[in-house]
Amino acid sequence: MDLDPLVSVDPTVSWSYFIPVSVEGAAIPFDEPNGGMRWILPDSFQVIGAGFNHDKFSAAGLVPPSMWNRQWTWNDLVDLGRKLVRIGADGRVEQYAAQVVTTWSRWPVWVHNAGGWYFDRLINPRESRLNTAPVTQALQFLQDIFQKDRFAHSGSVADFRSGKAPIGLAVGPSHTALHISMGNTWEYSFGPNPALVNGGSELSIFGRSIGATTKHVNEAWRWIKYLTVETVVDNMRMTSALPALIAAAQKYQETVANASPWDRVWPELLQRQDSYLRPVYSVEIRDTLQQYINAIVSGQKPVGIGLAEAHEQISAMLKEKWSGVK
Structure with missing residues (x-):
């Protein structure tokens, strides 16, 4: 609906109350059926960034990038990785420098931060861009830090x-909550993520919607507004979820239980101009593409x-999917 x-x-709510990127994500793209329709009331975000273990940096005589007065870069990651990795006399890695996850929801940020994308659009792509320079640069970088420099591991x-x-x-x-519950000291x-052209993060938006066939529109509206707007602070306190409501996001660090001084970073990542919304495309294409990504990394x-092989197969799948669709 x-x-x-x-x-x-409704005088108690306005789209201007929400972080702009959440309002963008609440709308159907204009080139899709019902384009421009806002079908969800934004509730919260999932955002991923970088974490640094100060004890391990100190042991190596290094300062973590979070303490620098500039954005760290891909080159900085390589430099730190080579200094922090520990390889034994037998040639085996005893300590990896970085956990770098390359699952379907994690590797795309490297392409985005290289200044490109692997499809022609984020939502329901029609064409592959897997043969473009930013994709090649991102995947070559990932392969190198896993296989040549050997300081990255995903497991x-x-x-x-x-x-x-x-x-x-x-x-x-x-x-933060996991750190405490695990007894870590x-x-x-x-x-933020290390930057090349960009240094942004992928954002997933969660929200509430109303079924188009409901006979109880007013009741449904009051309910989703209650969950999304009226109880947002309680939800944030209990779950550490990042709220889409601007006023609540501004109080994130002071509201979340046992928040560390560094939890201020998460609302900052949401509002970076180089962060982007999670793409949407078929699971079949996602899983097929992931097989190639796994083989490359x-x-x-x-x-x-x-x-090249991925581009050929994904292009064929997209052509079949959208053949006859204007």
Whole structure:
């Protein structure tokens, strides 16, 4: 159901009350059926950034990027990775420098931060861009830090939450509560992703909607407004969820239980101009593409060959999906 008519006559809520990117995400893209319709009332965000284990940085005589007076970069990650990785006399890695997750929801940020994208649009893509320079640059970088420099790992041996890796690049607002519940005592901080062209984060938006066929529009509206607006502070306090409501987001650090001084970073990442909304496309395409990404990152396929094969197959799948659709 289009929520604009309900918002426009309700004096207690306005789209201007919400972080702008959440309002953008609440609308159907203009080139889609019902384009422009705002169908969800934004509730909260999921955002991922970087985490730094201060104890491990101190042991290596290094300062974490969160303490620098500038945005850290991909080159900085490589430099720190080479200094923080620990390789034994037998050639095996004893301590990985960074946990770098490359699942379907994590590797795309590298392409975005390289200044490109792997499709022609975020929502329901029609064409592959897997053969473009930013995609090649991002995947070559990932392959290199896993296979050549060998300081990155995506699994439990480099679990940042357990204190095994100095750097975590899949860290979110839940870290503070987990840190306490796990009995960890090491110091940590948060920051943005390393930058190349961009240094942003991928944002997932959660919200409430009303079914188009409901016979109880007013009751449904009061209910989703209650959950999204009226109880937002209580929800934030209990779950550490990042609210879409601007007034609540401004009080995030002071409201969340046991918040660290570094939890201020999460609202900052939401409002970065180089952060972006999570893409939406079919699970079939997602899973097919992930097979190529896994092969590239693991070194089973050269980047150029892997992306060329992926581009060919994904292009064929997109063509079949959208054939006959204007």
